[in-house]
Amino acid sequence: MAQTLSAAGKPRAGPRFRLDLMPYLFILPAVLIYVVFNLGPVLASFFFSFFKWDLLAPTTEFAGLDHYTFILNDNRFLNALGHNFIFLGLAVVIPVSMGLFLAVFIYEIRRGRVVFRAALFLPAIFSGVVIAYVWKWIYHSFAGVLNAVLEAIGLGAFTQLWLGDHNLALYSTFVAYTWASFGYSMVIFLAGLQDISTDIFDAARVDGANFWQKIFYITIPCLYDVFTFVITLRIFTAMGIFGVVYILTGGGPFYSSDVIDIYVFRMIGNFEMGWATAAASVNAVIVVILTTGFIKFREWRSWSS
Amino acid sequence: MISTSFGKRLKKLTCVFLVTLLLGAFGLNLAGAQDSTDILVWGLGYASNYDELLVERFNEGHDDVNIVYEDVLTGEISENNQKLRVAMENEAGPDVLGGLDVGANLQALVATGQVRDLTEFYRESGLIERIPDNLLSQVTIEGRIYAIPQNLESVGIFYNKDAFAELELETPASFEEYVDLLEAVKDAGYYGYTMGLAGGWPSALMASMFMYSSAGSEYIDVLSGTQPWPDCENCLDGLYAFQGMATNGYANPDPLGIDYNQSLDLFYQGQSIMVLNGPWFINDANLAEPDFEIGFFYLPAVNPATDIKTLGGIGGSIVIAEYAPVDAAFKVVEWLTTEEVAVQALRESAVLPAFSIEVPEDIPDLYYQIASETAANVDKIGFWPVTYLAPKVFGDMNQIVQGMIGGMLSPEEFLDEMQATHSAYLAEN
Numbered sequence: 001m002a003q004t005l006s007a008a009g010k011p012r013a014g015p016r017f018r019l020d021l022m023p024y025l026f027i028l029p030a031v032l033i034y035v036v037f038n039l040g041p042v043l044a045s046f047f048f049s050f051f052k053w054d055l056l057a058p059t060t061e062f063a064g065l066d067h068y069t070f071i072l073n074d075n076r077f078l079n080a081l082g083h084n085f086i087f088l089g090l091a092v093v094i095p096v097s098m099g100l101f102l103a104v105f106i107y108e109i110r111r112g113r114v115v116f117r118a119a120l121f122l123p124a125i126f127s128g129v130v131i132a133y134v135w136k137w138i139y140h141s142f143a144g145v146l147n148a149v150l151e152a153i154g155l156g157a158f159t160q161l162w163l164g165d166h167n168l169a170l171y172s173t174f175v176a177y178t179w180a181s182f183g184y185s186m187v188i189f190l191a192g193l194q195d196i197s198t199d200i201f202d203a204a205r206v207d208g209a210n211f212w213q214k215i216f217y218i219t220i221p222c223l224y225d226v227f228t229f230v231i232t233l234r235i236f237t238a239m240g241i242f243g244v245v246y247i248l249t250g251g252g253p254f255y256s257s258d259v260i261d262i263y264v265f266r267m268i269g270n271f272e273m274g275w276a277t278a279a280a281s282v283n284a285v286i287v288v289i290l291t292t293g294f295i296k297f298r299e300w301r302s303w304s305s
Numbered sequence: 306m307i308s309t310s311f312g313k314r315l316k317k318l319t320c321v322f323l324v325t326l327l328l329g330a331f332g333l334n335l336a337g338a339q340d341s342t343d344i345l346v347w348g349l350g351y352a353s354n355y356d357e358l359l360v361e362r363f364n365e366g367h368d369d370v371n372i373v374y375e376d377v378l379t380g381e382i383s384e385n386n387q388k389l390r391v392a393m394e395n396e397a398g399p400d401v402l403g404g405l406d407v408g409a410n411l412q413a414l415v416a417t418g419q420v421r422d423l424t425e426f427y428r429e430s431g432l433i434e435r436i437p438d439n440l441l442s443q444v445t446i447e448g449r450i451y452a453i454p455q456n457l458e459s460v461g462i463f464y465n466k467d468a469f470a471e472l473e474l475e476t477p478a479s480f481e482e483y484v485d486l487l488e489a490v491k492d493a494g495y496y497g498y499t500m501g502l503a504g505g506w507p508s509a510l511m512a513s514m515f516m517y518s519s520a521g522s523e524y525i526d527v528l529s530g531t532q533p534w535p536d537c538e539n540c541l542d543g544l545y546a547f548q549g550m551a552t553n554g555y556a557n558p559d560p561l562g563i564d565y566n567q568s569l570d571l572f573y574q575g576q577s578i579m580v581l582n583g584p585w586f587i588n589d590a591n592l593a594e595p596d597f598e599i600g601f602f603y604l605p606a607v608n609p610a611t612d613i614k615t616l617g618g619i620g621g622s623i624v625i626a627e628y629a630p631v632d633a634a635f636k637v638v639e640w641l642t643t644e645e646v647a648v649q650a651l652r653e654s655a656v657l658p659a660f661s662i663e664v665p666e667d668i669p670d671l672y673y674q675i676a677s678e679t680a681a682n683v684d685k686i687g688f689w690p691v692t693y694l695a696p697k698v699f700g701d702m703n704q705i706v707q708g709m710i711g712g713m714l715s716p717e718e719f720l721d722e723m724q725a726t727h728s729a730y731l732a733e734n
Binding site: 070 | 557
């Protein structure tokens with residue numbers, strides 16, 4: 001049996017023990033914080049979803065699956081969930097493709113790269129609340145910038161009640177969300193682009209590849225893992241969208257822009273903690289299924305190709 | 306050079322001095338603890354800095370009770386109620402709290418034994434004689450009284466007096482005259498009815514105002530769940546009248562896209578010249594400092610035969626936590642409901658104190674007008690929907706009203722939708 005011996009011929013258990021434990025000690029603070037502030041509340045929320053509770057302890061009573069049955073039969077929950085899926089469908093296409101396009105644009109230009117990069121990334125560093133209030137005034141139907149600009153350039157026929165029309169409200173909130181999020185996708189894509197060896201692009205140029213061929217046959221395939229990360233991030237944010245929608249429309253008019261987190265927030269405000277936590281748990285399960293499914297699909301595609 | 310014996314004596318003296326100082330401080334602390342009881346107050350529900358002012362005045366005049374004030378409840382109503390519930394459950398909340406909304410929130414605190422039964426205090430202090438019966442009924446649960454109503458509010462129309470004078474308009478005496486007034490305002494290029502429903506809560510209040518105005522106390526039966534919503538045919542007249550504010554062009558454009566504060570800006574800027582609101586609006590208007598004078602009148606009833614004059618109710622109430630030191634807490638509450646400075650502060654914050662509904666004449670015109678109108682109609686006020694409806698149903702009502710104003714629902718469909726929401730909630734609870 002192999003055994004490490006010290007110069008004195010005794011087993012050197014000390015260094016070996018430290019080597020095994022040290023990585024865990026290093027990650028312990030982060031794990032503790034994660035367990036206490038992330039995992040703990042998630043598990044507590046799941047636990048409370050089986051109880052009828054209005055924040056005052058003595059009324060806590062076991063409700064079994066009643067809250068899940070209620071919300072899965074509640075048209076307003078299903079309506080909100082549908083809006084999250086619309087958001088998701090749009091979010092994995094528009095902010096992602098905008099981010100990619102702008103990243104390629106910044107990567108290709110020779111002058112002003114830093115200025116463009118900073119300007120385009122700027123919305124991503126603003127608080128969602130600030131962005132929502134800015135857009136609330138942009139969308140104001142008769143004092144807002146958007147309708148005023150449309151009037152000024154002769155497109156008065158296109159002025160709309162951006163937040164007050166139930167057919168538009170959800171999409172108006174999506175535009176504000178896109179404005180806040182494309183910069184983040186752009187920066188990640190840009191980092192990915194800078195990792196691609198310039199030799200590949202040089203070789204393609206020598207072979208006579210044009211701009212679009214380089215995009216489709218080099219850039220996009222080389223950014224495979226970056227796409228996985230960016231789209232996974234969009235799934236999280238689209239399914240957990242709250243601040244922008246809450247401030248812009250509050251889920252209205254008449255639930256036309258309602259999303260799950262506003263539904264949950266409304267339930268918490270009404271002290272229906274059981275329904276709120278059940279809805280939040282269902283949403284969490286959907287997010288886990290979507291992200292895991294997507295990542296597994298990407299792994300399978302990667303393996304099969 | 307200091308001699309050794311002198312140094313020792315100096316050390317001794319210093320030790321004696323420090324020990325005396327410590328004992329003195331400890332003794333003072335003990336004496337304070339014995340003589341003065343701390344009462345934790347989170348908020349009294351008064352406007353501006355009146356809370357701090359009253360706490361200061363109380364503490365100046367009392368050696369045996371000391372109010373400790375914490376400005377905790379600074380958020381939205383539901384957020385404040387969440388903080389309150391969590392704290393009270395853990396006995397870390399306030400001993401005395403003002404500004405509490407009655408209805409479902411008070412009922413929940415009573416049901417879980419968090420607030421003290423004040424029935425005996427009412428009798429012993431004579432407070433029961435000073436508060437109108439219909440207000441007492443709002444804080445009475447199964448024959449016991451649990452809160453002290455602080456003020457009585459009523460909703461009416463605040464109008465731009467200067468614009469009225471410029472357009473030679475008179476305040477209306479009937480709903481027909483009110484509609485004529487709105488037509489005249491529209492023709493003059495102003496908005497007659499200010500409507501910002503994006504934030505939610507004004508939707509249910511405005512719709513309720515119009516339903517009280519057409520169905521009277523029948524609407525209370527609907528809210529209480531004793532009459533189905535679709536059976537309230539008298540409610541329909543009110544709903545059609547309310548919907549007409551938007552569809553006839555009396556209201557500002559895009560009522561569903563702008564919120565309450567944005568709609569008030571229209572009023573302050575003079576684009577809209579009437580706004581349906583409660584007395585809390587006066588404090589908002591004072592801060593906004595519009596360059597015109599503001600008048601007030603009650604919305605004339607859609608149905609003149611209705612037995613209810615307007616929408617309103619208790620603006621806030623005082624409760625004492627079950628765990629609070631009872632004698633000291635009673636002393637604080639008694640002072641708040643009898644001391645002139647406290648009553649006056651309430652009058653200037655919330656217009657009409659519930660335990661002192663005589664209106665003095667030496668208050669500003671607008672305050673006097675609203676207070677005297679409210680006092681004169683104390684028995685004809687239909688209470689807030691949240692007094693009867695669970696918060697969830699009230700929240701849904703806001704969205705359903707938006708559906709009706711946005712043309713997604715007819716008034717009949719509004720009543721059907723409300724019935725479905727209300728009955729589903731009642732079935733689950």
